[in-house]
Amino acid sequence: SEHVSQRRLPSRHRFFADLSQCLFDFVIELLPTTEEMAVKENVRKLLERLIRTIEPESRLLSFGSTANGFSLRNSDMDLCCLIDSEERLSATDLVTMLGDLLERETKFHVKPLPHARIPIVKLSLDPSPGLPLGIACDIGFENRLALENTRLLMCYAMIDPTRVRTLVLFLKVWSKRRKINSPYKGTLSSYGYVLLVIYFLVHVKNPPILPNLQQMPPLRPISKEDTHLAGYNTWFFDDIELLRTRWHSDNNESVAELLIDFFRYFARDFSYNTGVASIRAGLLKKTAKGWQNDLSSSRYNDSRERNRLCIEDPFELDFNVGRCVTKDGIYTIRGEFMRASRILANRPERAVVALAELCA
Ligand code: ATP
Ligand code: MG
Structure with missing residues (x-):
């Protein structure tokens, strides 16, 4: 009712403000000296x-x-x-x-x-x-492609340092503490989590928090030799000084709101069975990339095991960054997104306690 929602609003905002502050404090402590x-x-x-x-x-x-x-x-x-x-x-x-x-x-x-x-x-x-x-x-x-994807992520981090870095750093700590950050054990690399965050901020949030650096028009024409590396197009808009003055996101959500929404999206909304998260092109179809899980045929066993969680590399478009994630791995990761979502949805009295529980 009107009465209830009016009473709930301020406390909802207070919770977001508290949680955002806690997230900043939490990650600052964990930065390298x-x-x-x-x-x-x-x-x-x-x-x-x-x-x-x-x-x-x-x-x-x-x-x-x-x-x-x-x-x-x-x-x-x-x-x-x-x-x-x-x-x-x-x-x-x-x-x-x-x-x-x-x-x-x-x-x-x-x-x-x-x-x-x-x-x-x-x-x-x-x-x-x-x-x-x-x-x-x-x-x-x-490994020149890795140098380029590092530079791409760095540019994304610099566009909105507070929100992007806080989210990414928190998710890295969280995924390590919850033991879902080991490609060798069937879960996802840090690199994979960072790509999921960027994908979410560019393509899921509306209005977007970040522009799509790979799709922005170049300031001046560039030749194919200058943009391609090992056959892959590695061009992206990298004039960050210019971007910082020209790009303005109309989305003012706090870090806390974004984190809650991130967990909800990957717990519930992302189409794991058919979708591919691409920071270059948004949500793609596994079938369009030839990455489908063909459950009817054991011939595709290998491709099925490699394509449970599909995250397109920003440059190596034929490479699934999530290919190490196994059936158990995706079950565990998704379960963790659900758990996190549940803890935060209750809007516990104290944000610090919620964070501690999240990473416990
Ligand atoms: P951490 O702090 O946990 O080491 P990180 O940001 O260094 O995190 P890593 O997963 O160690 O992330 O990856 C380091 C770099 O290696 C990435 O930035 C990327 O350039 C490259 N890389 C890692 N995994 C892949 C992958 N599956 N495909 C392509 N490049 C990758
Ligand atoms: Mg590393």
Whole structure:
């Protein structure tokens, strides 16, 4: 009734304001310290110097969360080695040689994986005063698409830093605490969760919180050579200074409202069976991408297991970022979205308590 809704409004707003504040406070505590960032940058420089003794023309660049603005305390370091010379060693040989070198010259625990689908060297460092939890680092080679998708996510983070970063960082912590952030165990990578958030803010929210950077017209004509990498179109509008003055979202929802709505959407509304979340093109059909679960035929068993949760990579359009998610994995993830939705829908008396329960 009129009377009830009038009485409920202020408390509803108060809850959103409280929860938003709690979310900011919660993620701020979990950001990396400047000291940690400095140590990581020094590690990168040291590794780059060492790699140059094998490949003088190489550069070691940071990607993933350390470079896209979505980094939490003690997150791992993703490094990519680019080699500018024409004649270079194969990734397999480089991984083997670099593994040997790092084993000899550094205190890192070294694990070269020269024969992996994407050859990498895995490194870890034991805890020290500057890095109480040590460091974990992967070095890959020539992964230029990953550098580009990192830059895309960073641009999205910069358009509306408060709302985007708070949401993403909270969901990363939440998914780790709830143990649904392990592609090796059939759930979704951090990268996958970040794409779901961007998809939600660009395509589900109306009015949108973020523009679609991949569909904005370029300021000046650009040639195909300048936009394509390994056959994929990696162009996106990246003039963030300009965007910050020109883009204005008509959506003023608070972080709390967006989070609640995000959980509700992925608990209830997203069409897991037929839909593909694409930050480039919105909601697509699995059938249109050839990613359908053909339940009637065991011949498609493999594709069925790979395409339970479909998230299109922003550039590698034939790559499903959610392909590691198993039948159990999707059941668990969706169950977690429902649980979170339920906890927040009750609008508990104290937002802090709700957050604690959410991540318990
Ligand atoms: P965390 O802080 O949890 O390590 P992160 O942002 O570094 O999170 P990761 O899942 O570690 O996210 O991914 C790091 C980077 O590796 C991503 O930004 C992306 O560039 C690349 N990447 C990871 N997974 C995939 C994938 N399935 N497909 C394509 N690129 C990926
Ligand atoms: Mg990472």
